[in-house]
Amino acid sequence: MAKYMILIYGDAEQWDAMTEEQWQAHNAGHAAFVAKAGIRFLDGQQLETAPTATSLRADAAGRIHITDGPFLETKEGLGGYYLLEAADLDEVLELAKLLPELNYTHSGVEIRPVVEHG
Amino acid sequence: MSNAQVEVVAAVAEAYRRDWAKVLSVTVQMTRDLDLAEECAQDAYAQALQTWGERGVPDRPGAWLTTSARNRALDVMRHDSVFRRRMPLLVADEAVQGPEEVLDDDRLRLIFTCTHPALSTDAQVALTLRLVCGLSTPEVARAFLVPPATMAARITRAKKKIAAARIPYRVPGPDQLEERVGAVLEVVHLIFTTGHTAPFGSHLVRRDLTDSAIRLARLLHLLMPADAEITALLALLLLNAARQETRMAVDGRLVLLSEQDRSRWDRPLIAEGQSLLTEALLRRPPTRYALQAAIAALHAEAPSWADTDWEEIVSLYEVLHRLWPSPVVELNRVVAVGMRDGPQAGLDALSPLLAEPALATYGYLSATRADFLRQLENWPKAAVAYEEALALTDNEVERVFLTERLTEVSRNL
Incomplete structure (x- = not known):
C-alpha cells in the first residue's frame, strides 16, 4: 500500500459564485467520494481560498519574509486536499474520477504519491 | 567470421526481434524493477552469442533466453546483499492461473504499463519502442530527432514515474480494457505514421519504425484476436506498408500514389490486410481504423489512380469524418472529391478549409x-x-518533389 495526496485546484472566483444548490450538490459529491474511498480515506479538508494565505520565503541572507497571498500566484489555486492509502495509481485514478471538481472546466485535481521513507 | 558464427549472430538477431518483449516482460514480473530486468535481459542476449557459438543454437531460443535472464536476475538479487534499488518496486500481481478469458500475458502487462495514460504521449512512445520493441535509446532518439541524452532522460523520467507513482504492471480489467487498448493503438499508429512519413530528414520512410509498429500490432492481434479495433489497425498498417517500397524512386524522389508502380505493391501483404479488414468490419458500426483500412484497401485494389472507386472513397471519408472529426480527414475527403468531380469541384470543396486554424501550417493543404x-x-x-x-x-524528399512541381508550373508563367 502507498499514500497519495489528491490536491484540488480551481478558480476561487468561480467557487465563490456558486449558488447554495450548487454547493449542496458539490458537497454531496465529496460525501460520495469519501464513502467510496472507505478505509482508504486517511484525511481530507477544504481550504480557505488563496487571499487568506500567508507565505514565507527566505532571502540569500537568511532573512525570512512574510508575504500576504499564496506561494504561487496562479488563476487556479489550491482549494483542498485528500490523503488516501491505495494499492496503486489505478485505484486512486478510479476514485479521483468521482470528485465533483471534474464537473467543471475551471477546476481539477492532481494526484501526488507521498514519499515513503525507510 | 566463419559460417557457424554468422549463423549464431543471425539466430541471436532473430531471437531479439521475436522474443525481446517476452524475455524482458517475464523478467520484470520477477524483479519488479524495470532497470534490473533490462540489464538481465541484455546480459542474456550477450551470453547467447557466446554459449550458442560453443554449443549450438537451442531448440527454443526464446525459452533459453528467458531462463538465462531470470537466472541472472535471481543471482543479482540473491548474492548482492547490498544491491540497493534506486526506485521502489513495481506494483505487480502474482501471476495466477485464471479463467481462460482473463488476459494473462507478460508482454501485455509491459505494453499496458508503457502506455499508461498517466504518462505523456512522448514518454509512452519512447518507452514502448525501448522496452517492448527493443530499440536502443540512441535508435529511439534518432527516430524522433532528439539528442540521445535527451531521450535517455525522457525514458529515465518515465520509468521513475512508473515506480514512484505505482503505475501497476498489470493488464487492465474488463471495464477499463477498451479505453486502454485505444491508448495502446494510438501509440502503435503514431509509431507507424512517424516512420511512414518521417517528418524531417532525408528519408521518407523509416523502416525501423514502421516494422516495429507492425510487429506490435501483430503481437496485439495474436494476444487479443477478438478485439476488432486491433484487427482493423493491423489491416490498416499492412495495407499501407504494402505500398511502402514504391513511395520513393531509386534516386530518392517522392512518388505520389497516382504515379506509383502498382505491379510492385506487395500483393500477399495486401491480401492479408484485406482479409483482416473483412474480419474487423463484422463489428458494427465500423471503427475509425476499420474505415481508414477500408479506404486503403480500395486504393490497393484499384488498377490505376484514375480507375479508383472515388465515389466509395468519398463516402467512406464522410463516415470517418462523422466518427472522428478532423480537418486532416476533411482534407483527404476533398482530394477524393477532386478526383471524382474534377479539380474545380475539389478547389471549391477546399475553400472552407483555408480558414481552418488547425491546418494553418499544414503543408499538405497548400x-x-x-x-x-x-x-x-x-x-x-x-x-x-x-x-x-x-x-x-x-x-x-517532399521538398524535392514540390520544387520540381514549382519549376514545372513556373515554366508556364
Whole structure:
C-alpha cells in the first residue's frame, strides 16, 4: 500500500459564485467520494481560498519574509486536499474520477504519491 | 567470421526481434524493477552469442533466453546483499492461473504499463519502442530527432514515474480494457505514421519504425484476436506498408500514389490486410481504423489512380469524418472529391478549409490546393501555393518533389 495526496485546484472566483444548490450538490459529491474511498480515506479538508494565505520565503541572507497571498500566484489555486492509502495509481485514478471538481472546466485535481521513507 | 558464427549472430538477431518483449516482460514480473530486468535481459542476449557459438543454437531460443535472464536476475538479487534499488518496486500481481478469458500475458502487462495514460504521449512512445520493441535509446532518439541524452532522460523520467507513482504492471480489467487498448493503438499508429512519413530528414520512410509498429500490432492481434479495433489497425498498417517500397524512386524522389508502380505493391501483404479488414468490419458500426483500412484497401485494389472507386472513397471519408472529426480527414475527403468531380469541384470543396486554424501550417493543404490549380492551369496561383507548401515542409524528399512541381508550373508563367 502507498499514500497519495489528491490536491484540488480551481478558480476561487468561480467557487465563490456558486449558488447554495450548487454547493449542496458539490458537497454531496465529496460525501460520495469519501464513502467510496472507505478505509482508504486517511484525511481530507477544504481550504480557505488563496487571499487568506500567508507565505514565507527566505532571502540569500537568511532573512525570512512574510508575504500576504499564496506561494504561487496562479488563476487556479489550491482549494483542498485528500490523503488516501491505495494499492496503486489505478485505484486512486478510479476514485479521483468521482470528485465533483471534474464537473467543471475551471477546476481539477492532481494526484501526488507521498514519499515513503525507510 | 566463419559460417557457424554468422549463423549464431543471425539466430541471436532473430531471437531479439521475436522474443525481446517476452524475455524482458517475464523478467520484470520477477524483479519488479524495470532497470534490473533490462540489464538481465541484455546480459542474456550477450551470453547467447557466446554459449550458442560453443554449443549450438537451442531448440527454443526464446525459452533459453528467458531462463538465462531470470537466472541472472535471481543471482543479482540473491548474492548482492547490498544491491540497493534506486526506485521502489513495481506494483505487480502474482501471476495466477485464471479463467481462460482473463488476459494473462507478460508482454501485455509491459505494453499496458508503457502506455499508461498517466504518462505523456512522448514518454509512452519512447518507452514502448525501448522496452517492448527493443530499440536502443540512441535508435529511439534518432527516430524522433532528439539528442540521445535527451531521450535517455525522457525514458529515465518515465520509468521513475512508473515506480514512484505505482503505475501497476498489470493488464487492465474488463471495464477499463477498451479505453486502454485505444491508448495502446494510438501509440502503435503514431509509431507507424512517424516512420511512414518521417517528418524531417532525408528519408521518407523509416523502416525501423514502421516494422516495429507492425510487429506490435501483430503481437496485439495474436494476444487479443477478438478485439476488432486491433484487427482493423493491423489491416490498416499492412495495407499501407504494402505500398511502402514504391513511395520513393531509386534516386530518392517522392512518388505520389497516382504515379506509383502498382505491379510492385506487395500483393500477399495486401491480401492479408484485406482479409483482416473483412474480419474487423463484422463489428458494427465500423471503427475509425476499420474505415481508414477500408479506404486503403480500395486504393490497393484499384488498377490505376484514375480507375479508383472515388465515389466509395468519398463516402467512406464522410463516415470517418462523422466518427472522428478532423480537418486532416476533411482534407483527404476533398482530394477524393477532386478526383471524382474534377479539380474545380475539389478547389471549391477546399475553400472552407483555408480558414481552418488547425491546418494553418499544414503543408499538405497548400500542396493539395497547388495541385488543383495546376490541373486548372492557373499557373500564377499554383506557383504561389507550391511556394507556400515548400515553406511548410521539412522532409527533404517532399521538398524535392514540390520544387520540381514549382519549376514545372513556373515554366508556364
